Amino acid sequence: MLKNSQKLKINKEHINQIKQSWSSQYGDSYQEGLHFLIEHLPAISKSVEEIVDEIIANKPVQQIIGEWPFYDGTYVINEDVLIPRPETEVMIDHIVNNIKSCKNVLDLGTGSGCIAIELSKIYPSACVHAVDRSVQALEVAKKNNHQTPNKVKLYQSDWFSNIEQKFDLIVSNPPYVAHEIATDKSLTHEPNIALYAKNKGMSDIEHIIGKAKFFLEQAGYLYIEHGQDQKNKVQKLMRKNGFREIETHKDFSGKERFSFAML
Ligand SMILES: C[S@@+](CC[C@H](N)C(=O)[O-])C[C@H]1O[C@@H](n2cnc3c(N)ncnc32)[C@H](O)[C@@H]1O
Structure with missing residues (x-):
């Protein structure tokens, strides 16, 4: 988890930007992923531009967030590992x-x-x-x-x-x-x-x-x-x-x- 000072400051405009790029990329599908992403935004150490670029590159939401729940834990993940299923x-x-x-x-x-x-x-x-x-x-x-x-x-x-x-x-x-x-x-x-x-x-x-x-x-x-x-x-x-x-x-x-x- 990031320190407060490092947290991304998200406002309504940022969320709209992210929502728009998400729906132009994925249409109506992956709603659950969008919900998860927005929920995690305050803890992601990336700029809104970086997040939008990753959505446009079809990066999985799990990799954009950088961690994912599995069984009784939460796992750091990146492009070097399988996303736990x-x-x-x-x-x-x-x-x-x-x-x-x-x-x-x-x-x-x-x-x-x-x-x-x-x-x-x-x-x-x-x-x-x-x-x-x-x-x-x-x-x-x-x-x-x-x-x-x-x-x-x-x-x-x-x-x-x-x-x-x-x-x-x-x-x-x-x-x-x-x-x-x-x-x-x-x-x-x-x-x-x-x-x-x-x-x-x-x-x-x-x-x-x-x-x-x-x-x-x-x-x-x-x-x-x-x-x-x-x-x-x-x-x-x-x-x-x-x-x-x-x-x-x-x-x-x-x-x-x-x-x-x-x-
Ligand atoms: C399907 S992933 C499973 C990852 C993790 N266990 C999971 O369930 O999310 C398969 C894993 O096997 C590793 N792997 C592939 N070939 C291997 C080898 N010859 N010896 C050891 N590990 C290997 C890959 O690097 C990868 O991490």
């Missing part, structure tokens, strides 16, 4: 209800740190590790790693390359969008490394499921978020790699969006 909150809810306690947790591809940091709150005595290949993303995660005394151990790793121990819970929301269908304009402000994977979006998921068994304790759980049309492939990979009790669950809009299994 509500479907990932559904996966966290399921973990909370399914796993009553755990000692060691690993979050693969942590981005803003949102999954790992929320799990460190839920399991205050667990040792939570979180890795990312992107140094820039890890810088953002470090900024968010103050929300609980049970700090997450953040370090760089190409998936499991720098992991040296076993865990009883491994969680990942990896990139799973196929390059071939990367036409969604709304994704252009988020980093490619967070979104796209080869082999129709399956290459990172395949790598993680293939290696997870070497880094999980017996009866440990693997949770993985995936695209709505990837359930069959994910379940097949889990079976092939010796996982049992495989299940897939839906997000709020009824799409099958994450699978989990026990080793």
